[in-house]
Amino acid sequence: MKAGRKVFTPTASSGRGREADGKDRGKSIAAIVRRLEKAYGPRPWRKHAPGVEGLVQTILSQNTTDKNSMAALRALRARFATWEEVIKAPTADVASAIRSGGLARIKAPRIQAALRAVRAKTGRLSLAFLARRPMEEAKAFLQSLDGIGPKTASCVLMFCYQRPALPVDTHVHRVTRRLGLIEQRCTPERAHDVLGLQCPPKLVYPFHVLMVEHGRRVCRAGSPLCGECVLADRCPSRACSVS
Numbered sequence: 001m002k003a004g005r006k007v008f009t010p011t012a013s014s015g016r017g018r019e020a021d022g023k024d025r026g027k028s029i030a031a032i033v034r035r036l037e038k039a040y041g042p043r044p045w046r047k048h049a050p051g052v053e054g055l056v057q058t059i060l061s062q063n064t065t066d067k068n069s070m071a072a073l074r075a076l077r078a079r080f081a082t083w084e085e086v087i088k089a090p091t092a093d094v095a096s097a098i099r100s101g102g103l104a105r106i107k108a109p110r111i112q113a114a115l116r117a118v119r120a121k122t123g124r125l126s127l128a129f130l131a132r133r134p135m136e137e138a139k140a141f142l143q144s145l146d147g148i149g150p151k152t153a154s155c156v157l158m159f160c161y162q163r164p165a166l167p168v169d170t171h172v173h174r175v176t177r178r179l180g181l182i183e184q185r186c187t188p189e190r191a192h193d194v195l196g197l198q199c200p201p202k203l204v205y206p207f208h209v210l211m212v213e214h215g216r217r218v219c220r221a222g223s224p225l226c227g228e229c230v231l232a233d234r235c236p237s238r239a240c241s242v243s
């Protein structure tokens with residue numbers, strides 16, 4: 001599809017974009033992962049920084065690029081020797097250290113509050129319990145922290161603990177809507193439940209990273225390249241001229 005061409009938007013009345021039922025959606029997800037892995041290469045589960053560092057890194061990554069958030073994390077670690085020091089430091093000092101990550105005045109108190117909450121729950125600065133506790137309990141704890149919603153909680157669980165919690169970011173939400181895996185009106189928050197329950201657990205990581213990659217490369221927000229899309233034959237939103 002040429003840049004700027006209007007994409008067919010499935011609606012409930014059209015019948016083409018109705019949410020697939022759970023069983024079909026699970027099969028669709030498996031087929032989509034196979035197709036995208038063939039196009040982009042396999043995406044085996046990869047563990048990111050675990051524990052408290054992973055939580056802090058995830059907070060720093062909100063609304064910025066990986067490059068900026070990693071620079072902010074490095075600066076934070078260089079400025080403070082321990083997480084206890086981060087907790088005790090004036091919030092302005094923490095904000096100064098993470099300035100390169102953007103939204104520092106919001107993220108600094110958020111990080112300090114998260115660290116305090118972890119210590120209050122476990123008696124130490126450890127998140128090891130997230131690997132063992134039932135999924136709902138782990139999610140509930142993370143989402144009880146200031147500024148952490150379903151997406152960030154799922155990022156921590158999936159990237160840091162390899163648990164099958166599917167983060168629905170803007171790319172996953174947009175591409176799965178276009179593919180008809182979720183309804184057009186499904187919010188990102190609800191999509192965590194709808195997709196998370198239906199995605200086979202072992203495919204959660206590859207499905208997430210492949211949806212993000214496909215959303216960045218081909219199924220772009222403004223002008224999806226449907227003519228180059230390996231999913232076009234199964235996509236109800238493809239440009240009408242694509243065969």
Ligand code: SF4
Pocket residue numbers: 007175178179218219220224225226229230231232235236237238239
């Ligand atoms: S998934 Fe592919 S065919 Fe469907 S809208 Fe996105 S780019 Fe077009």
